[in-house]
Amino acid sequence: MSSSASSPTGDDLVRALAALANPHRLRIVAALARERAYVSGLARQLGISRALLQVHLRKLAAAGLVTASLELSEDGKAMNYYEVQPFVLTLTPEIIAAAAETLTVPDSADQPGANR
Amino acid sequence: MSSSASSPTGDDLVRALAALANPHRLRIVAALARERAYVSGLARQLGISRALLQVHLRKLAAAGLVTASLELSEDGKAMNYYEVQPFVLTLTPEIIAAAAETLTVPDSADQPGANR
């Protein structure tokens, strides 16, 4: 979930940026921005293998930038349709400064929810 | 050069996103957003080694997010001051779609050391 544009948490921000910082994933988002598509078709359209596309889609989905929905085509085939989430991410030094304070430290003990 | 918020080239965008998609570099930008700093002092402030900081600073500088300026302190020491560039990066599926079209393809005739 979450679609806060102005003040994402540091970890979320890193995840979203890492997800977008890749030519293939940029093209994937671009393709899905025009229209939703299913995995195999999208792979053909982009000229990459299904396995590779799936890895990238998973990363984009983990960042909440795209979502999947399993559907049945008219001829009974199971199709997994992906579509972009209408995110709006604005990046400035100030916004980054705010997000950086919520960054999880690479410490040994890491408790989501057990902090200030 | 660059710093256009609405329509960066695909390669520039990937470079900027990759530069920001890292907890350390996020903290570096955050620190520099408050005030400019020189390498050694910033390393102490962030609690990381100078060598590591320099690598990260170089990546940020390569993306055009920070700039360096060599100066002399009053006691004659050479200090390399870094400061953030006031960038404003807005990311939406549409903007990404536009940027994706300007992406450099991993075209042929370009594989240094690629042998199989």
Next chain:
DNA sequence: CACACCTGCTAGCTTCCTTTTGCATGTGCG
């Protein structure tokens, strides 16, 4: 029933990123 299309997963290789360690240089001060 074989073929074409859809889905997913894993093993293994390669390449890049991150980080540490160490060296080399220059300046001011007691």
Next chain:
DNA sequence: CGCACATGCAAAAGGAAGCTAGCAGGTGTG
């Protein structure tokens, strides 16, 4: 002159990311 502070770069190691190849399963049509 040696210590403290500043700068830089390069080699090496560990880990994460990217990609391919291959396997397994499902449904509908000729």
